[in-house]
Amino acid sequence: MGQGFEDVFAQYGAILSRVANSYEANEAMQQELLQEIAIAVWQGLSRFKGDSSVKTYILKIAH
16 A cells, blocks of 8 residues: 555545544544544555545545
8 A cells, every 4th residue: 555554644634533523513522533533544554455545445434
């Protein structure tokens, strides 16, 4: 894949934050959900096969 977690989160962290915000109104819960999404993305990166864009792949994980 060529991109590490830090690179992916630096590039797509804002959109993942918007996903978390769309699911939770409470700011503390938004942050907790964002952490859970980040963990899921980190765990899923090793399974990325390049069949889609990285953005599509991580958004699928986030939802």
